[in-house]
Amino acid sequence: MNRQERSTGFGFVAPLLVLMVVAFNAPIAYMLGLAFWDKGQGFTLEHYQGLLEAPVYLRVLGNTMRIALIATLANVLIGYPLAHWMRGLQNRARLVAIALVVLPFWVSILVRTYSWIVVLGNAGLVNRALQWSGLTEQPVQFLYNELGVTIGMANVLLPFLVLPLFAAMIRIDDRLLQAAASLGAPPRTIFWKVYFPLTLPALAAGTLLVFILCLGFYITPAILGGGRVPMISNLLDTLINQIPRWEQASAISTILLVVSLLIFAAYRRLDRTASL
Amino acid sequence: MKRRTFVGAAASLPAFSILAAGGARAQSKEIRMIESGGLSGDSIQVGYIDPLKAKTGITVVRESPSSLGRLRALVESGQTSATMFELGSGVVLQAKKLGLIEPIDWAAVNPAAMFPEAKAEYGFGYQYFSTIMAWRAGAKEPKNFTEFFDIKAFPGKRCLPDYPHYCLPFAVQATGVPIDKLFPLDVDTAFKKLDEIKKEVAVWWKAGAQPPQLMKDNEVQYSICWSGRVVGDPAFGLNFAGGKADLSFFGIVKGSKPEDKAAAYKLMHEMSLPENQAKAAGVISYTGPSPDLDALLPKDKLWQFPTSKQNKAVQYFENAEWWAENGEAVNKKWEAFKLSL
Numbered sequence: 001m002n003r004q005e006r007s008t009g010f011g012f013v014a015p016l017l018v019l020m021v022v023a024f025n026a027p028i029a030y031m032l033g034l035a036f037w038d039k040g041q042g043f044t045l046e047h048y049q050g051l052l053e054a055p056v057y058l059r060v061l062g063n064t065m066r067i068a069l070i071a072t073l074a075n076v077l078i079g080y081p082l083a084h085w086m087r088g089l090q091n092r093a094r095l096v097a098i099a100l101v102v103l104p105f106w107v108s109i110l111v112r113t114y115s116w117i118v119v120l121g122n123a124g125l126v127n128r129a130l131q132w133s134g135l136t137e138q139p140v141q142f143l144y145n146e147l148g149v150t151i152g153m154a155n156v157l158l159p160f161l162v163l164p165l166f167a168a169m170i171r172i173d174d175r176l177l178q179a180a181a182s183l184g185a186p187p188r189t190i191f192w193k194v195y196f197p198l199t200l201p202a203l204a205a206g207t208l209l210v211f212i213l214c215l216g217f218y219i220t221p222a223i224l225g226g227g228r229v230p231m232i233s234n235l236l237d238t239l240i241n242q243i244p245r246w247e248q249a250s251a252i253s254t255i256l257l258v259v260s261l262l263i264f265a266a267y268r269r270l271d272r273t274a275s276l
Numbered sequence: 277m278k279r280r281t282f283v284g285a286a287a288s289l290p291a292f293s294i295l296a297a298g299g300a301r302a303q304s305k306e307i308r309m310i311e312s313g314g315l316s317g318d319s320i321q322v323g324y325i326d327p328l329k330a331k332t333g334i335t336v337v338r339e340s341p342s343s344l345g346r347l348r349a350l351v352e353s354g355q356t357s358a359t360m361f362e363l364g365s366g367v368v369l370q371a372k373k374l375g376l377i378e379p380i381d382w383a384a385v386n387p388a389a390m391f392p393e394a395k396a397e398y399g400f401g402y403q404y405f406s407t408i409m410a411w412r413a414g415a416k417e418p419k420n421f422t423e424f425f426d427i428k429a430f431p432g433k434r435c436l437p438d439y440p441h442y443c444l445p446f447a448v449q450a451t452g453v454p455i456d457k458l459f460p461l462d463v464d465t466a467f468k469k470l471d472e473i474k475k476e477v478a479v480w481w482k483a484g485a486q487p488p489q490l491m492k493d494n495e496v497q498y499s500i501c502w503s504g505r506v507v508g509d510p511a512f513g514l515n516f517a518g519g520k521a522d523l524s525f526f527g528i529v530k531g532s533k534p535e536d537k538a539a540a541y542k543l544m545h546e547m548s549l550p551e552n553q554a555k556a557a558g559v560i561s562y563t564g565p566s567p568d569l570d571a572l573l574p575k576d577k578l579w580q581f582p583t584s585k586q587n588k589a590v591q592y593f594e595n596a597e598w599w600a601e602n603g604e605a606v607n608k609k610w611e612a613f614k615l616s617l
Contacts, residue, residue: 054608063615227480
């Protein structure tokens with residue numbers, strides 16, 4: 001590519017770039033800057049100091065990380081076998097399976113979240129079935145705790161993991177697996193030595209995506225957590241909309257952003273060492 | 277048709293500019309308000325906006341929701357598209373401290389008789405609402421908050437507000453403190469009491485629609501919730517005893533244009549009239565600030581309203597000053613408490 005071509009290319013991208021910077025990046029930079037800049041006082045670290053002195057907000061952040069991790073693991077445990085199973089289906093069945101995975105995307109997240117109350121509530125389908133069959137006396141408390149939040153988040157985020165994973169899996173050449181088999185490898189070895197490593201990059205990318213989305217979840221913990229599962233976005237809502245301490249919210253958001261970037265950087269590093 | 281509208285518009289143009297030049301007497305034909313939405317918003321429409329439109333031709337466009345953060349964004353961005361903003365009693369003080377609202381020109385409002393607490397320097401108190409105990413019909417009925425918090429004698433899951441200023445005073449009452457001695461609030465005692473029952477609290481609600489729905493679904497049996505959401509529904513029992521009477525205000529957004537403010541004061545005048553308040557109370561069981569309102573309300577429904585005599589006497593009134601002083605510190609303790617659940 002010569003120099004002139006490169007500059008015309010930039011010309012095409014420039015409007016979008018300007019839009020992104022002005023409409024998206026600049027407001028974010030402004031919000032993040034709020035924590036460092038006090039009206040009349042100039043530069044300050046007071047809001048970060050406040051976080052260290054009263055670490056309750058940081059503990060909420062830690063709690064968010066923990067729940068995001070649990071929800072992501074649940075997603076992997078359900079999503080990986082599901083994607084693998086879809087790979088083995090015939091064409092038509094595969095289409096139906098993909099449609100079923102994508103279908104929840106078309107339903108409002110609010111409706112999806114509330115429908116879990118119908119399914120898992122004390123008088124919900126599952127509890128009625130359990131009590132009718134005599135397995136339990138009292139209704140099992142599925143909702144309004146971490147279990148409920150995990151179920152809800154796994155449900156909402158599953159397509160984000162399954163779709164990239166499935167795309168990677170159907171690209172795997174069956175002949176590779178046949179070759180391994182013809183050399184005498186038992187199915188388990190084929191899976192772990194050939195199949196799984198080939199899906200690993202997509203699995204890692206999907207897992208990371210789900211984890212980062214989990215960190216910012218708002219509606220699901222608010223409804224299915226019954227207010228008992230403090231997460232960072234709900235705390236930020238209080239700090240931004242009710243109190244309103246935007247400076248404190250900004251400090252927490254900055255920490256959240258840095259932590260997310262660190263996780264992303266760690267992933268990139270792992271990815272690079274893996275591909276070397 | 278098109279030509280006639282054009283001629284009409286052209287004819288009204290000079291008249292309009294003369295009005296605008298008239299300064300303080302000029303008023304806009306359309307203003308915006310940000311209110312809390314739901315049935316309460318409908319009651320504003322029926323009770324006050326429609327009568328104003330009929331009398332003066334002024335249109336008021338409603339938007340929701342009304343969080344303090346939104347008001348701050350509105351003012352700090354210098355974009356004062358909305359003139360009126362609905363605020364809770366504590367929020368009025370916060371907004372005043374942050375310089376987000378303007379004092380009300382009560383001479384311009386020229387209101388009918390109002391309860392004194394509703395006639396604040398920075399806010400027009402337009403709607404009384406109560407936060408009370410309620411239960412699923414058929415549950416054992418508590419008579420006061422000591423009983424409500426007694427999970428042994430009154431077994432069942434609870435649904436409590438996820439807001440310290442709604443929750444803590446009731447917990448203090450449960451330890452036997454009478455309603456006139458609640459403030460200054462003993463925060464530590466309140467949290468100790470909440471610690472005792474937190475295992476039985478299934479849901480801490482954020483939205484007022486949650487507790488009635490959860491009681492109907494039999495997810496919880498007892499709630500502390502807003503009176504307007506449960507009165508008159510046979511699915512629930514309720515008791516105003518020990519409840520919190522509170523007042524919602526409308527403030528004027530800082531930097532509003534004088535002609536918009538003039539229109540807003542006209543609407544506030546409509547809000548002070550008892551006959552309009554009776555219309556609003558027909559939509560939602562909350563009441564306006566007129567002392568003459570009771571006579572206009574249906575006799576058989578008086579027990580449902582926050583300000584009717586028998587109810588006003590047994591409730592405490594929100595202490596907005598105390599919360600404005602202590603709210604933020606209490607909120608940190610609240611977050612810590614929530615982490616211990």
